[in-house]
Amino acid sequence: MDDQTKKTRAGRAKRKAHDLKADLIAVVVAVNEGEPCVLTIGQANALPSGPFEFDHRSLQSGLREWVEQQTGQPLGYIEQLYTFADRDRIGAEYQQRVISISYLALTREEYAGVSAKRCWESWYDYFPFEDHRSGTPPMLLEVLRPRLMEWAEGAPEVETRRERRRRAEVAFGFDDRAWNEELVLHRYELLYEAGLVEEAVGGRRSGDLVPVQGRSMIADHRRIMATGIARLRSKIKYRPVVFELMPPVFTLLQLQRTVEALAGRLVNKPNFRRLIEQQELVEETGETTAETGGRPAKLYRFRHAVLDETVMAGTKLPLTRS
Amino acid sequence: MDDQTKKTRAGRAKRKAHDLKADLIAVVVAVNEGEPCVLTIGQANALPSGPFEFDHRSLQSGLREWVEQQTGQPLGYIEQLYTFADRDRIGAEYQQRVISISYLALTREEYAGVSAKRCWESWYDYFPFEDHRSGTPPMLLEVLRPRLMEWAEGAPEVETRRERRRRAEVAFGFDDRAWNEELVLHRYELLYEAGLVEEAVGGRRSGDLVPVQGRSMIADHRRIMATGIARLRSKIKYRPVVFELMPPVFTLLQLQRTVEALAGRLVNKPNFRRLIEQQELVEETGETTAETGGRPAKLYRFRHAVLDETVMAGTKLPLTRS
DNA sequence: TCCACTTATAGTCCATATGGCTATAAGTGG
DNA sequence: CCACTTATAGCCATATGGACTATAAGTGGA
Incomplete structure (x- = not known):
């Protein structure tokens, strides 16, 4: 408590460097059998997370290490969510200030080998x-x-x-x-x-x-999960990120069900197909599958070329073509 | 260099807390006489920035303090840009790791009183x-x-x-x-x-x-400015943020010129007006101004009510109405 | 074998949004 | 009074998005 009274510039500057800690927190999403799932640890009441350490090459690689260590799940697509540092976040040591840096990651469940550590929970259990x-x-x-x-x-x-x-x-x-x-x-x-x-x-x-x-979670983990869901629900509308959650080969209905799982609402089938086709996001593999029950469905794969054609930035301004 | 060899878990854990520092960096934007400007310090080669300190209430308030202290400019709208921590960012102390948290802020130049400290530079001088x-x-x-x-x-x-x-x-x-x-x-x-x-x-x-x-800038400040410009150019298309940069009352052409300054390209005049009107973003004040040279233009003000009607989230999915 | 059922796929129809443009109104300055 | 500037209204063709219908092609059971 002695330090607290020393409000001199030097004292402050010296202390701040010693009191800082950064936490990396991951919202790892997969869609398993039509349910949007989040990777959890503990009693399914916490997100994978850990402190950013000196020998982490970058924030992202630190995050990957922690997630893999805690759950055995390797991460593919990663995107930053938000950074915050509220004073009342930590209770233990009074002097410590924690910066939380959260990320959204998209994967598929069957990616890695067996591991009992992984605990996928439907995000609708929390919301x-x-x-x-x-x-x-x-x-x-x-x-x-x-x-x-x-x-x-x-x-x-x-x-x-x-x-x-x-x-x-x-x-x-x-x-x-x-x-x-x-x-x-x-x-x-x-x-x-x-x-x-x-x-x-x-x-x-x-x-x-x-x-x-x-269901609730520790600290502000549920809030972070909400941030991740919001970001994902928004992003699927203007970037082809759904495919990070799909197997290499899929039917259009499977794709639709995945989108629906994420958005939490149903989409119109014919229009969905038209949308996908006119954007040329997928290409036929030539194969079909009969596992869907009715008429065999064509199998598709993601056209990875579209990731290059970054031109797709839907303008909303009445631009002149000049 | 002795510390470097101690790669034990305990040693790492102890050191990491002592080596962390967080920097707050602001891209403060205003549009002055048709030019999109960024607030700079030094020889116009740095963005306002400063370390996150223990007695800052939050990251945002820390940022506000630094910007106001360095430039006298109070900030209104603030939005987080990105957080990163590259190892080779700092040169001085080998052991120190810096986390940079960058923000985008939107204001108007004539907001505060006179202050010689403020230095607005057209962002096109840098790009x-x-x-x-x-x-x-x-x-x-x-x-x-x-x-x-x-x-x-x-x-x-x-x-x-x-x-x-x-x-x-x-x-x-x-x-x-x-x-x-x-x-x-x-x-x-x-x-x-x-x-x-x-x-x-x-x-x-x-x-x-x-x-x-x-023109270049110190460290990665120009990169951060680029991030801010990109974010702003994207955001004006789906959120009514331009108005943060406008005076309380303005003509439609002034609004158009501001958008054009930000987007770096011209927009079609009739279509721009139609877009603004059909979205009901503005309302007439009843006044007109003759300062524009030709026929007096109607004056408008932003309809702050639209900020509440958050419903405007342009869907791109073929949703069923159910 | 045939029929009911499931799913896949190809259209149509229409309202609205968007891009491009033209015409007219209403001021100012010489 | 005229040339010039800017403001504002409206038109037309096309693209896009939402809702819906019809047909195709399988499976499983009676």
Whole structure:
């Protein structure tokens, strides 16, 4: 506590270097039998993670090492999510400040050999209200809506109440608003703010405030998972990242089911096929498979050439061609 | 150097906490009289930046403090860009590892009081080949193309040469390929790899290898600026962020000129107006201004309500409405 | 063997968005 | 009063996206 009073420039500068620590956290996604899964450790209540160390070549390689060490899963596609450093994140040592650097990784389950360490969990176990593939989940209107409205009405100011109601409506698509599957993080943060998730209430779970929306995780891991899901749901719309989650060869329906699993909602079959074909994302292998039950489906593979044709950046500006 | 040999687990764990430092770096953007500008310090060769310290409440507030202290400029809109930690980033102390956390900030020049510290520089001074508002810059075909081709042909393997040529074509829109204004970072990295920017060649600028493409910056600040420009050019297409750069009241042509300054290319006037109007991004103030020279233009203001209507997430999936 | 069922695949139809353009309105400065 | 500048409205062809229907080609069981 002595250090704390020394607010001189030199003292601060010296201390800050000694108090910093960086954590690498991974949201590793795979789609197994139509379920979008996240790689977890512990009692399925934590994401793979570990400190960034001196002999890590880079942040990414440090992350790969930790994930592989903790789960045996090698990573392919990796993309940075977000970096944050909230003061109240760590409790143990008062002086320590932790920077959390989170990543999204896409793989396939059957990638590596057998390993008992790996624990894939459907992400809808953590966010049950996010799966709209069989229509709007009943709990959304039956449980979440009333409790969010209760929270909204609990505000002292009229203005705040109106504001809260509107936020809940937008985030969850109440009152004829469209459901926007990308707002995963918004929704989680709203529930957190409303004290409806376990992480928000902490140990003190007092009678009425029992959080019902899905399994929780340690620290802010569920928040990070929400960030990853949101990013992925957004990205599949403008970059061909789904294929990182597909086997080398697949049918168009399998591809569609994967997209649906990620988006948490159904897509229109003919239009989906048209979309894929006109973008020339895939090519036929010439083979077919009869394992799908009905008429044998053509097998396709991803056209890796499209990764080069980076030109596909859907403009939204009325550019002149000059 | 003694520490280096101690590769034991305990030694590593102890050292890593002591060697970490985090830098906050800001790309602060404003559009002044039709020129997209970036806030710089020093001899206009560095971005505002400073170490993340123990008594910063968060990364963002630390960044705000540093920018305000170094330039007097208060920040409004802030968004994280990227975090990286390359080993060879710092030269001084061998043992130290630096994590760089970069941000994009949008403001307006006339925001704060007078301050001699602020130094706004057109970002096209650093990336002259990015401004296509008056057509393709001559230097692109006259200087960059030959030098990039020279670099491509310098590769030993045939395959590498072909690869390099294709990458240059895609990034710079050579050979009838469309110019993609979003590939700012790609282009800078390609030039870096080809040894055509000063940062790549360092001090050893040997005769032939004189880099001609714009002013350089210290460390990787120009690379970070490129990241910020790329992010901004992409984001103006799907989020109403331009208005962070506009005065409270403006004409549609002023808005168009700002977008053009950012995108580095001209947009079609009637279509631009239609786009703005049909998205209901602005509303008339009822006033007009005659300062534009010709017929007085209506003045508009941003409809802040649209920030709430977060529904605008342009889907690219053929969703079923269910 | 045939029939019910499943899935695959090829279209159509229409509303809307987008790109490119032209015409007219309404000011200013000489 | 006229030349010039900028603002604003509207047109047309095409591309795109959403919803839907029809037909093809297998499987499994009665």
